[in-house]
Amino acid sequence: MAEADGSGISVRGVSHGFRRGREQVRALDHIDLDVADGEFVAIIGPSGCGKSTLLRIVAGLLTPDEGTVSVHGLTPDQARRQKRFGLVPQTPALLPWRTAEANISLLREVNRRRGRDLDPPDTASLIDLVGLGGFEAARPAELSGGMQQRVALARAFALGAPVLLMDEPFAALDEITREEMRFLLARTWAGTSDQPGGRRTVLFVTHAIEEAVALADRVVVFAARPGRVVADETITLARPRMPTQEDTEPFHDHVRRVRAALRAAMPTMEGLRRTRPAGGGQ
Amino acid sequence: MTWSRRALGRLVPTVVAFGLLFGLWQAIVEWRDIKRLVLPPPSAVVADLWRQPGYWWHHAWVTGQEALIGFVLALVVALLLAVAIVHSRLAERALLPVLTMIQVTPIIALAVPLFILFRSFGLGPKIVMSALVTFIPFTVNAMAGLRSVDPDTLEVLRSVDASRWEILVRLRLPHALPYLFAAARVCVGLALIGALVAEWSGSSEGLGYVMVTGQRQFATTAVWAAVFVLTTMGLVGTAVISTAERRLMRWRPTNTVR
Helix, strand or coil, rough: CCCCCCCCCEEEEEEEEEEECEEEEEEEEEEEEECCCEEEEEEEECCCCHHHHHHHHHCCCCCCCCCECCCCCCCCCHHHHHHCCEEEEECCCCCCEEEEEEEEHHHCCCCCCCCCCCCCCCCCHHHHHHCCCCCEEHHHHHHHHHHHHHHHHHHHCCCCCCEEEECCCCCCCCCCHHHHHHHHHHHHHHHCCCCCCCCCCCEEEECCCCHHHHHEEEEEEEEEEEEEEEEEEECCCCCCHHHHHHCCCCHHHHHHHHHHHHHCCCCHHHHHCCCCCCCCCC | CCCCCCHHHCCCCCCCCHHHHHHHHHHHHHHHHCCCCCCHHHHHHEEEEEECCCHHHHCCCHHHHHHHHHHHHHHHHHHHHHHHHHHHHHHHHHHHHHHHHHHHHCCCHHHHHHHHHHHHCHHHHHHHHHHHHHHHHHHHHHHHHHHCCCCHHHHHHCCCCHHHHHHHHHHHHHHHHHHHHHHHHHHHHHHHHHHHHHHHHHCCCHHHHHHHHHCCCCHHHHHHHHHHHHHHHHHHHHHHHHHHHHHHCCCCCCCCCC
């Protein structure tokens, strides 16, 4: 669906290993994955399933042992050099001496020769979308963890890159802030879709099932040791996504199916499972 | 000038402590009737300084100049070396053993050989000495500072293909600042030590020269006066660095590590 016309992201037969002491650990085993332009795909899996490794391979920060990745027909490294990625890491990763606003514009300032063809959204409306209005001049140390992560989100959007790569961006936040942040992200993603540059493609790595279902068009389930794709759940919930949807039956159905796929992929859960969970749908 | 209560509250204990220290010194010298030749009372030392301010100003200027040039030279060379070491495996392998060798050498031992090498009573050996003593703390701290960057932030910058230069200027150097200031505090005293020791082994002016000639002429008060001047210079240097640190790092909520 994605690779033929050079649109979207296409991952083909990607394998990657790490050396841990003397043994070779296979982090990723023949991964195939397609993400269409403008699609929001969540990758979920237990820790150690290689989902963050895959994200870094797509970002061109890591070269896989085997396989190919193409992003809009480019190699990840070419795409990275052309500033095609807005990366949101696990921690806010802000420059403490810069104000919130200056942090948001950082990625545009860096490597200025490239990325002139990008369509960055309007900064003022972006700051409003992520709820940072009035905090433009605040420094990271003056902001709470959730507010810092908003700056990190805005920084990725502000670049105007067509692809956003998010590596468990809300994992370090408390439960209440997390729920707030997930709809803030949904709102920002939808809100920047009308602007020049259009809808961003998002690859969102998480280990929270509700978060994945609430945000994504598709949830790709990974199993660990070796990291591989075990399920691909298309989320049929209507957009724009609202917090109230989390109390609906379709939402719970999706959550149940993703959870079942995750459990089926975990050998240690075998003994704990009495019956096969309902709707282990693949 | 109006003093706030808090400023006064901070100042009073300090003044009292110094008063007690010098008062005790003065009292012991008076009571035990210690000869001025052995230990002059602080009042005599201050009187000596007061009597000929131009003389002391001149020698303090000479020593201060040597220490300052050595300090700045060491800082510049240390930064260049640290940048090279952080960016290049080859530079690291070549330079680290050399740095370790300099580190384990008691630099003071070089005072005499340097004097012989330069065959001069002038600034040369003093500057080199000052630079050598301060060079290691600056290099070690600069390396630690340049490497102290957050890996996630580094990855974000790499994800848009930031150049090494951009990462150095936008990320590594600002992160190294607190480390460099910590080193600078230590190096103020070290730079003065370097200049002084080099003066002892051969000079025609400067506070070290004043001390050596003072000792030969049994002018113990002058020797102590030189110590007082050196202490004051150290205090001024530290104050300058503290002010610069506060100015440059306003973004830090406190000066402690989070």
